[in-house]
Amino acid sequence: MADDERVELVDLVETNDLTGIRLWLAEHPPYEIADELARMDSHLAIIPFRLLDKDRELEVFEELDPGQQQAILMGLRDSAFRELLEQMDPDDRARLIGEAPAKIATRALAGLSPAERKMTAALLGYPEESVGRYMTPETVILHRDLQVGRALEVIRAKGAEAETVYTLPVVDDGRRLAGTVQLSDLVVNGPDTVLKDVVDVFAPRVRATEPAEGAARLMQEANLVALPVVDSEDRFVGLLTFDDALELIEAADSEDIARQSGASPVTGHYAAVGVLRLARARSVWLLLLIVTSTLTVNVMQGFEGVLEEVTALALFVPMLTGTGGNVGSQSATAIVRALAVGEVRIRDLPRVAWKESRVGLLLGLMLASIALLIGSFLVGGRIAVAVALSVTAVCTWAAIIGSSMPLLARRAGVDPAVVSAPLVSTLVDATGLLIYFTIARAVLGI
């Protein structure tokens, strides 16, 4: 059995080895099965999915992205379709239905039991990417006058899922959130203790309409396993659990990383995303940037006379624009990340720009000395001096641009991550060339 790991599910599916598939499924946990399904075409993925036991089917299904879930649902008979949806967590189901084409969404809502349909509809009422879309509304709710012994009985009777009972909401009359208790508090305290004496009234809470990513980062900062969600009148409406918070943070980081490279975020497993969708996600910024880079052509044209006179100046153009782009991208990346994790705020702009300008100047001086060496060796004297001076100026300038733009974007209400490395490079290219030719003209006296 030692080479079990090397049997790939997709090979078994392609050879239609049903016994092999069953064996493979029995030996792997749900999240690994989901991972393998995500790598396959959906018409193949449906085969092992249908062979799963009833209980594991749901676990695997909930690990898939909404897009993959849709594809699997399309391949199921009506009864299996209904059963699967009915068992899903309300928050996952709401996200699936919210993102599905109208045809699937209608089929899905129609198949639900009235109680589940109502809950899903309520979740769908919250704005996209808000806490309301990700919270779990089905939780145990405890009244503050309850005794610990009775509270444990309530939990026992509900038989709730583990991740929603680690942290329990405590409410007062009118379902207003008083605070939370930990399950461990209930276990540790005597059965006669009244909840209002152990409830943590300072426990953070969020509104259902707030952005989900911010709530997830709050959970991370404050080390919370679950965060109570309230409506505008402070009434408890659900819990955001750590597993959803982890997913939100990973998705937000993936999005930021994609945006940093000038691509729109693509949801879904890399292996499952087609060439056209990848190209589309990356094309918007590339188009904008190539049009912007016409500026560099204009600048070069403006100095065509200088270039004709001293062709050697052209030799250093890629090195100079490249270096400026690199320094600017580093600054931009550092500030975008610092903004994302809350280490820098809009009002820090002057401090940040001042700090980065000194970093850029230091780096510029260091790189200029290398450029001077390379230049002296390859073309000699004066041109090398012009290149070295330009490198210093361009690096300082690039660091200022790269660090200010994310902060200005945030101030303008735009996601700072759109200030991508390619955007900074392109902007620094044009201005850098202007600096270079101006300095070169002065140094060479032309």
Next chain:
Amino acid sequence: MADDERVELVDLVETNDLTGIRLWLAEHPPYEIADELARMDSHLAIIPFRLLDKDRELEVFEELDPGQQQAILMGLRDSAFRELLEQMDPDDRARLIGEAPAKIATRALAGLSPAERKMTAALLGYPEESVGRYMTPETVILHRDLQVGRALEVIRAKGAEAETVYTLPVVDDGRRLAGTVQLSDLVVNGPDTVLKDVVDVFAPRVRATEPAEGAARLMQEANLVALPVVDSEDRFVGLLTFDDALELIEAADSEDIARQSGASPVTGHYAAVGVLRLARARSVWLLLLIVTSTLTVNVMQGFEGVLEEVTALALFVPMLTGTGGNVGSQSATAIVRALAVGEVRIRDLPRVAWKESRVGLLLGLMLASIALLIGSFLVGGRIAVAVALSVTAVCTWAAIIGSSMPLLARRAGVDPAVVSAPLVSTLVDATGLLIYFTIARAVLGI
């Protein structure tokens, strides 16, 4: 009180307003206090820190980075120093001591009680960045023959911290891990149930010597609130808890993001890191890249004759290298992220390169049409054709390079994130120019 949020702690500290500081501290949760302290110079941060209540002092201290903790410790009297260290979680303390200069480390270990010193020393025995350094060894351990009622009594007697009792390790004779139970399982099942009947024997586990980041990603994939850690003989040695997993994932993402911009990761709060340290972290790759970019100067020199004949060719150099760099960075970023979250593996290299080459070709064709327009308008006919053909070729080539390099790095045992946007851009610059001038010579017949 509406503008409370706008009173900054640092202003209160700078004006030495002790009452104001006490008020501010009372009104903010520990993680926000830690965040403010992290923004200050350490000689200032010690002032509000000393004004904290004894219990909150520890909470705030544990939220700080090891570097900030060291600075705070240095400012404390010996008794306060000892007390603080003694109360810290063993895993946090081990990390602090492991990273501290010898002087602090010795002072710290000497001050601990024998029991705490032994535990810290054990944690320090694990390799850096391994699970052993991050796990909590102080947990409740349950024997599989125990009854649920008795297990709850054990937990009650231990009065353990909340995050270590959500998931409880169950062991057999010889302390070998049998599996885990959830605290909620104990609450839901009758007091006479024996643990071996409810223990989840399939619950994932990790070795203490494995990399901590991988364990954290496993917790994320499998939605675990705690992961049991075992030694080489499968004996239980500790728990990795979700709050440490979240921190590990955020740190890993921050590192990847920094590396993607060609900078070494800098630990610590952005505001607390000095200009010199920032410059040093970014300088290594910049130096390497500017030396590498000498290649572009060489290529340009090789075609100096062509350039002298048709100076207009130089005009498009920044646009071409910029576009190639952008496409290559996008591919590299996408693949580095897919590797980090486990969506792509080394053996997928041919599939990935083939997919990305098609993405690159599509993007290239699209961008070439824009370049053709811009070129025809600015310099006309033949040169525009040469530019457009080059854009297509360079984009395809950049996508192949950008997507293969992270996979090749991983295969060579190097962190794929070193394949940064600047590295890809610089490599694509030189080869792209070669492609451009070769095509131009063919099209223009020179």
